[in-house]
Every structure is written in structure tokens, then in C-alpha cells.
Amino acid sequence: MFEKSYDVAVCGGGIAGAAAAIASARQGKKTVFIEKTVMSGGLATTGLIYIYLPLCDGYGTQVLFGIAEELLLASLKYGPGNIPNWRIGKNAEEAKRYRIIFSPASFTLAIDELLVNAGVDIWYDTLICGAQVENGRLTAVEVENKSGRGRINAKCFVDATGDADVAHFAGLDCPTAQNALAFWVLEHAKGAKWRLEGSIESVSMHADGGSIDKKRGMSGIDGAEVTKFILDGRAKYLARLKKEYASGNQSRTTLFPLTLPSMAQFRTTRHIPALYKLRDGEDWKHFDDSIGMTADWRKSGFVWEIPYRSMVPVGLKNLVAAGRCTAAEEDAWEVTRVIPTAALTGEAAGTAAALCADKGISPDELPVTVLQDALRKAGNKIHLEDVGLAPKK
Ligand SMILES: Cc1cc2nc3c(=O)[nH]c(=O)nc-3n(C[C@H](O)[C@H](O)[C@H](O)COP(=O)(O)OP(=O)(O)OC[C@H]3O[C@@H](n4cnc5c(N)ncnc54)[C@H](O)[C@@H]3O)c2cc1C
Structure with a gap:
């Protein structure tokens, strides 16, 4: 030691x-x-x-x-x-x-x-x-x-x-x-709402924010719960990608994650x-x-x-x-x-x-x-x- x-x-x-x-x-x-x-x-x-x-x-x-x-x-x-x-x-x-x-x-x-x-x-x-x-x-x-x-x-x-x-x-x-589910990512998103000023237009940042699930219910102080919070957030994000691809609005070359959060996004x-x-x-x-x-x-x-x-x-x-x-x-x-x-x-x-x-x-x-x-x-x-x-x- x-x-x-x-x-x-x-x-x-x-x-x-x-x-x-x-x-x-x-x-x-x-x-x-x-x-x-x-x-x-x-x-x-x-x-x-x-x-x-x-x-x-x-x-x-x-x-x-x-x-x-x-x-x-x-x-x-x-x-x-x-x-x-x-x-x-x-x-x-x-x-x-x-x-x-x-x-x-x-x-x-x-x-x-x-x-x-x-x-x-x-x-x-x-x-x-x-x-x-x-x-x-x-x-x-x-x-x-x-x-x-x-x-x-x-x-x-x-x-x-x-x-x-x-x-x-x-x-x-x-x-x-207690916390609502939250999942913010940095993504390449054609026409994204959130964008770093000065960056080239198609490389953007997107907040798939705290509003995706208003239900409050996770405390973030239990190991199993932290993993569930992360996996639930990723699942919601994946569902969004699939929906956008299926609609034809976006494709895997116009909308995709650049990086995922590597800590759980608990507010409190x-x-x-x-x-x-x-x-x-x-x-x-x-x-x-x-x-x-x-x-x-x-x-x-x-x-x-x-x-x-x-x-x-x-x-x-x-x-x-x-x-x-x-x-x-x-x-x-x-x-x-x-x-x-x-x-x-x-x-x-x-x-x-x-x-x-x-x-x-x-x-x-x-x-x-x-x-x-x-x-x-x-x-x-x-x-x-x-x-x-x-x-x-
Ligand atoms: C979804 C979401 C949206 C938000 N939106 C905004 C926003 O738009 N603008 C804004 O200003 N704020 C926003 N916030 C709040 C803000 O991001 C954080 O509250 C703020 O950054 C907290 O800073 P902190 O240093 O207190 O804690 P944290 O950022 O949580 O830092 C704590 C650090 O301690 C480390 N740590 C924890 N436990 C241990 C340990 N046992 N051993 C060693 N290291 C440890 C962690 O890895 C981390 O780096 C948001 C938060 C969330 C979750």
C-alpha cells in the first residue's frame, strides 16, 4: 500500500x-x-x-x-x-x-x-x-x-x-x-439544432436532452442502477437513430455519434x-x-x-x-x-x-x-x- x-x-x-x-x-x-x-x-x-x-x-x-x-x-x-x-x-x-x-x-x-x-x-x-x-x-x-x-x-x-x-x-x-433519464452525445448531424459556432456546418453537436424521459426515478448511488441508466440512455439514442434512418430524413452517413458520454449524466x-x-x-x-x-x-x-x-x-x-x-x-x-x-x-x-x-x-x-x-x-x-x-x- x-x-x-x-x-x-x-x-x-x-x-x-x-x-x-x-x-x-x-x-x-x-x-x-x-x-x-x-x-x-x-x-x-x-x-x-x-x-x-x-x-x-x-x-x-x-x-x-x-x-x-x-x-x-x-x-x-x-x-x-x-x-x-x-x-x-x-x-x-x-x-x-x-x-x-x-x-x-x-x-x-x-x-x-x-x-x-x-x-x-x-x-x-x-x-x-x-x-x-x-x-x-x-x-x-x-x-x-x-x-x-x-x-x-x-x-x-x-x-x-x-x-x-x-x-x-x-x-x-x-x-x-432522483433523476430523469438523460443522454447527451456529440454527433455528426446534418442540420442539427445545436452547433458549435464557427465549426463547419455538417459537424455539429446535439443535445438529445433530459427531456427524453420526464419520469424521475433513478438516484445514481447504486452500482446496478448506474449501469441501467447508461444502457437506457444508449437504447433511447439508438432508437432515435433507427427512426431517423427509417424515415429517410437521415442516413448513417449524415447522422451518427462522434463520441458517447463516458460518465453517467446524473444531475443530482x-x-x-x-x-x-x-x-x-x-x-x-x-x-x-x-x-x-x-x-x-x-x-x-x-x-x-x-x-x-x-x-x-x-x-x-x-x-x-x-x-x-x-x-x-x-x-x-x-x-x-x-x-x-x-x-x-x-x-x-x-x-x-x-x-x-x-x-x-x-x-x-x-x-x-x-x-x-x-x-x-x-x-x-x-x-x-x-x-x-x-x-x-
Ligand atoms: C443531463 C445534464 C444536463 C446538464 N446541462 C447543463 C448545462 O447545459 N449547463 C451547465 O452549466 N450545467 C449543466 N448540467 C450540470 C453540470 O454539468 C454539472 O452539474 C456540473 O458540471 C457539475 O460539476 P461538478 O464538478 O460538481 O461535478 P462532476 O462534473 O460530476 O465532477 C465530479 C468528478 O469527480 C469524479 N469522481 C466521482 N467520484 C469519484 C471517486 N470516487 N473517485 C475519484 N473521482 C471521482 C468524476 O469522475 C468527475 O470527474 C447538466 C447536467 C446533466 C447531467
């Missing part, structure tokens, strides 16, 4: 994990990024979810900054895509806000580059399969890769697995949820039991412990402050969560679960973990003003007033 030690261990390499690892390493901490696949970006890349939702409120005000904006720009560095003229929008539709469609493979290359430049130690093809807890403190995660089984010690950990795997392995009772699985769960209707609310803002991607004019407490677990020291496994319910979850908010909570979690490692404290003991100062220094805005908006609640 091998053993390694770090200041900060970022568990899970999706958008939240990437932002967390970059932020922690930029704070000068020895940081490891542990990812079970061989790609950075998680659902946004491996999962082929290629729409970076808006950084603005739909009325011309930017509300997300820092690494959330840096990643959006990075997603365009090695591939096509354009930022709309979002500053002039008033009650703008989603496509006219500060949001883009990107190429998932291009995005992975750019994220890798940011991680390497920040000095992050990247461990791909490494599955986290357990956690070690001593006196209520998380001390290590157990991993498995080609070298065999290992133990990664850290002063502080970020759970960015999307599924709260670390919190779960550490014995926390994590709330769960587990989240941490947190000090605070963000609730429906808490848009426009001031939180003293805000770590930044996000905007509702479905409708213009709804801005949310995100409380640090929704990232901090109850009942376990040395862990902070980021991304879609932070605590939010129903409508609030719809705004916290998306790519830009995952980047925001990732940067906050990585910064918090680095500060905790520095001070020898746990995330629940970190004075939030210290975190807010560090985030501001890195270019983030914390409260509605910081971008010229005013709380209404």
Missing part, C-alpha cells in the same frame, strides 16, 4: 474540483487532484455537457468572476465558440447572456494546462474508494489505481466528487435525490449534510457568509448569494464540499448545480481548504471574512452590493 501526503487533497476532477485545485495551488499549497477518469472537467467534458451557463443576470450585470470566468474563457482557447454581446441585454434569453457553447475535448486540454501551470499534482485513473476518520476528523482518503491501493493524507480535503463520495465514505448520512445524486441548506426563494437574499453570487440560468433577473455554510458538512472536520454535492434544495439546487456555480464553489472550497491547511484549522472553524478577503483578492465579488445590485430579502 502506497502513501502520500499533501496540504490539500481535491477529490474529484470535475469543474468544481479543477477550480478548487487551481485555487488551492495558487495559495501556495501542495495540492493533489484525484480523478477516477483520465479527463478533467467531469460532466462538462467527460459527460459531454457542453453549455457553460451564464455568468450574468440577463440585464447586463456580470455576477460571477474569478475562476468561473477564467474557465469559461479557457473553454474557448483551443476550440470554436463565441461570447454574445451580453452587456446590452435586458431580460435577455439564455443564448444572449454571458454564456457559451464549447467543445468538451478542447476544454479538457485547457483545464489540464491551468492545473499544470498552477503546480497541481494530478492523479488520473485513480478511484477514491474509502475515507479514514480519526476523532471526527478526516485524515486520509483511500485510493486505487495501477500502483495498487494507497492512502492519501492531507491537512484538508475538498469533496468535489459530485456524489459526495468522500462524505459518504467518511460515514455521513448524505441526503439523496448525494449532497452533504451541511450547516445550511440553500432553499427555494432565497434569491436576492443577503448572506453574511456569502462566497460569491450566481444567476438563475432559466430566467433573467434572479441573482443568488451562496452561503459558505452550504459547503461545510455537519459532523466531520477537515472537509469542505464544492459543486453539485453542496447543499441546496429544489429550485435553489437548479441554480447551484450548474457549471458556473460549480466553478464558484470550487474556487471558494479550494481557497478555504488552503487557508485551513495554513492555519491548522477545520473549514467549520475558518472565519468567513478571511475567506471572503482571499476571494476578493483573487478577483471575485462577494455580495450583491459589490456589483451594484441590492438585496431584496
Whole structure:
């Protein structure tokens, strides 16, 4: 069994994990990024979810900054895509806000580059399969890769697995949820609705989206169920191909998959039991412990402050969560679960973990003003007033 030690261990390499690892390493901490696949970006890349939702409120005000904006720009560095003229929008539709469609493979290359430049130690093809807890403190995660089984010690950990795997392995009772079947692919589709701007017309991207089966019924935390979810999605997609071929609208040379998602497209699985769960209707609310803002991607004019407490677990020291496994319910979850908010909570979690490692404290003991100062220094805005908006609640 091998053993390694770090200041900060970022568990899970999706958008939240990437932002967390970059932020922690930029704070000068020895940081490891542990990812079970061989790609950075998680659902946004491996999962082929290629729409970076808006950084603005739909009325011309930017509300997300820092690494959330840096990643959006990075997603365009090695591939096509354009930022709309979002500053002039008033009650703008989603496509006219500060949001883009990107190429998932291009995005992975750019994220890798940011991680390497920040000095992050990247461990791909490494599955986290357990956690070690001593006196209520998380001390290590157990991993498995080609070298065999290992133990990664850290002063502080970020759970960015999307599924709260670390919190779960550490014995926390994590709330769960249900998912509609979803299946997004990248395909060659003549006349496709979704297309990477700037790409040649016939090579397109297509969302055979979450609407293909409205039935909610899979939690994504059972091994057999995950396989069923994947096979059901593929079967639906295959049925669509067959139908199009049979109708004569398309043929196997005008419509075919270029690549399939290589992770299950669950929107929500587990989240941490947190000090605070963000609730429906808490848009426009001031939180003293805000770590930044996000905007509702479905409708213009709804801005949310995100409380640090929704990232901090109850009942376990040395862990902070980021991304879609932070605590939010129903409508609030719809705004916290998306790519830009995952980047925001990732940067906050990585910064918090680095500060905790520095001070020898746990995330629940970190004075939030210290975190807010560090985030501001890195270019983030914390409260509605910081971008010229005013709380209404
Ligand atoms: C069908 C669908 C459509 C969506 N549409 C959009 C959209 O249009 N725009 C948008 O902005 N968002 C959209 N989202 C949401 C968004 O893609 C994700 O919520 C967001 O990318 C989550 O990022 P994350 O880093 O929190 O988690 P994930 O992307 O899930 O990343 C978690 C990472 O951790 C790794 N991991 C998990 N467990 C382990 C383990 N035990 N050991 C090691 N590694 C592990 C995974 O491999 C993964 O790389 C959609 C999601 C789905 C499913």
C-alpha cells in the first residue's frame, strides 16, 4: 500500500474540483487532484455537457468572476465558440447572456494546462474508494489505481466528487435525490439544432436532452442502477437513430455519434449534510457568509448569494464540499448545480481548504471574512452590493 501526503487533497476532477485545485495551488499549497477518469472537467467534458451557463443576470450585470470566468474563457482557447454581446441585454434569453457553447475535448486540454501551470499534482485513473476518520476528523482518503491501493493524507480535503463520495465514505448520512433519464452525445448531424459556432456546418453537436424521459426515478448511488441508466440512455439514442434512418430524413452517413458520454449524466445524486441548506426563494437574499453570487440560468433577473455554510458538512472536520454535492434544495439546487456555480464553489472550497491547511484549522472553524478577503483578492465579488445590485430579502 502506497502513501502520500499533501496540504490539500481535491477529490474529484470535475469543474468544481479543477477550480478548487487551481485555487488551492495558487495559495501556495501542495495540492493533489484525484480523478477516477483520465479527463478533467467531469460532466462538462467527460459527460459531454457542453453549455457553460451564464455568468450574468440577463440585464447586463456580470455576477460571477474569478475562476468561473477564467474557465469559461479557457473553454474557448483551443476550440470554436463565441461570447454574445451580453452587456446590452435586458431580460435577455439564455443564448444572449454571458454564456457559451464549447467543445468538451478542447476544454479538457485547457483545464489540464491551468492545473499544470498552477503546480497541481494530478492523479488520473485513480478511484477514491474509502475515507479514514480519526476523532471526527478526516485524515486520509483511500485510493486505487495501477500502483495498487494507497492512502492519501492531507491537512484538508475538498469533496468535489459530485456524489459526495468522500462524505459518504467518511460515514455521513448524505441526503439523496432522483433523476430523469438523460443522454447527451456529440454527433455528426446534418442540420442539427445545436452547433458549435464557427465549426463547419455538417459537424455539429446535439443535445438529445433530459427531456427524453420526464419520469424521475433513478438516484445514481447504486452500482446496478448506474449501469441501467447508461444502457437506457444508449437504447433511447439508438432508437432515435433507427427512426431517423427509417424515415429517410437521415442516413448513417449524415447522422451518427462522434463520441458517447463516458460518465453517467446524473444531475443530482448525494449532497452533504451541511450547516445550511440553500432553499427555494432565497434569491436576492443577503448572506453574511456569502462566497460569491450566481444567476438563475432559466430566467433573467434572479441573482443568488451562496452561503459558505452550504459547503461545510455537519459532523466531520477537515472537509469542505464544492459543486453539485453542496447543499441546496429544489429550485435553489437548479441554480447551484450548474457549471458556473460549480466553478464558484470550487474556487471558494479550494481557497478555504488552503487557508485551513495554513492555519491548522477545520473549514467549520475558518472565519468567513478571511475567506471572503482571499476571494476578493483573487478577483471575485462577494455580495450583491459589490456589483451594484441590492438585496431584496
Ligand atoms: C443531463 C445534464 C444536463 C446538464 N446541462 C447543463 C448545462 O447545459 N449547463 C451547465 O452549466 N450545467 C449543466 N448540467 C450540470 C453540470 O454539468 C454539472 O452539474 C456540473 O458540471 C457539475 O460539476 P461538478 O464538478 O460538481 O461535478 P462532476 O462534473 O460530476 O465532477 C465530479 C468528478 O469527480 C469524479 N469522481 C466521482 N467520484 C469519484 C471517486 N470516487 N473517485 C475519484 N473521482 C471521482 C468524476 O469522475 C468527475 O470527474 C447538466 C447536467 C446533466 C447531467
